[in-house]
Amino acid sequence: MARIGDGDKRWIVEDRPDGTNVHNWHWAETDCLDWSRNYLSNLLSGKPILSGDGNLYLRIKTLQKLDGEAYVNVRKGKIIPGYELNLILTYEAEARDSDGTSVILSTEGSVEIPYISDENAGEDPEIKITIKDDGPIGRRLKDAFVAKGKPFVLEKVREYVDVMAKGGPAKDELEVKKVGAKKPSSAAAATATATATASNVMDDNTGNNKDVSVKESKKKEEKRKEGFKTIKMSEKFSCRARDLYEILMDENRWKGFTQSNAQISKEVGGEFSIFDGSVTGTNVELQEGELIVQNWRFGSWPDGIVSKVRLTFEEPxxxxxxxxxxxxxxxxxxxxxxxxxxxxxxxxxxDLIFHRIRAMFGFGI
Structure with missing residues (x-):
């Protein structure tokens, strides 16, 4: 967006004297990290997990750490949450004797979720559970937390994700208005139909049937593409094309620079699974050091939707x-x-592919 006084005035949105962001036309960003810390702490801290079942007692103690970033962007009523968080909880664990009166073991443990991200909003994140005492009773307490505490923690994380998708702390401030397209009146619709019919008849009489078919075909294609976008990027690396091709097609190197599980076939028609299975697909066309064409599908996408990735390598x-x-x-x-x-x-x-390749292999320019 141009600054006031610069550029074509048709593209400039001037500030109002009262400071109002009318209909959220401007990008409005709200920092949500402190809010996220308080929200998740309220959801999780002090919550009991087991209260005597099998003479075991488990209780989440506190939200020890929540690092990373969290924000909500809004423009023209469109909510765009973004977050990459690392969460650590502590919990208290106690085992009592068969009478439930004497404490056999009292210890503590931790729960870590290393990566809560808006990119994986539709999937449960990885969760790591540890306990200080590694003896038989300690392991029993840990297993009990895995069975009962893990589902509880993941449920609360999903609750947080849903709230962020709706605007988080900025929800009450938003002027979100969904304006539906007005349907034409029956009279207008009839007029439009009559006009279209007359136009087609005139085209038939003048031999322009072919033009009408082309226009209808274009309209159908545009309709089909509604709701979908194309991403285009160009990145430069200080390495040979065949080396970069190999990095992108080698599952061990994928695991290395993404720090996630990957299975990648190097054959045309072969399947791949990357980012711990959140992205799957097949190889459509492969030319070593020159071209990768693949079908990609994210697990959080609606059923049946498959995108196409085309990567071309040029060595000027x-x-x-x-x-x-x-x-x-x-x-x-x-x-x-x-x-x-x-x-x-x-x-x-x-951030997760191109920049990490640079950081891992030193191919930056």
């Missing part, structure tokens, strides 16, 4: 490679109604 000079990405048919919303798919996918390519 020895030791310098340009990768051009075209990612088509990316849905604007996931199966849960979150409208951040395109933004998250683009950010994932940039």
């Amino acid at each position: 000079e020895s030791g310098v490679t340009t990768v051009k990405l075209i990612h088509t048919d990316v849905p604007e919303e996931d199966r849960y109604g979150n409208s951040t798919v395109v933004e998250n996918t683009e950010r994932g390519w940039r």
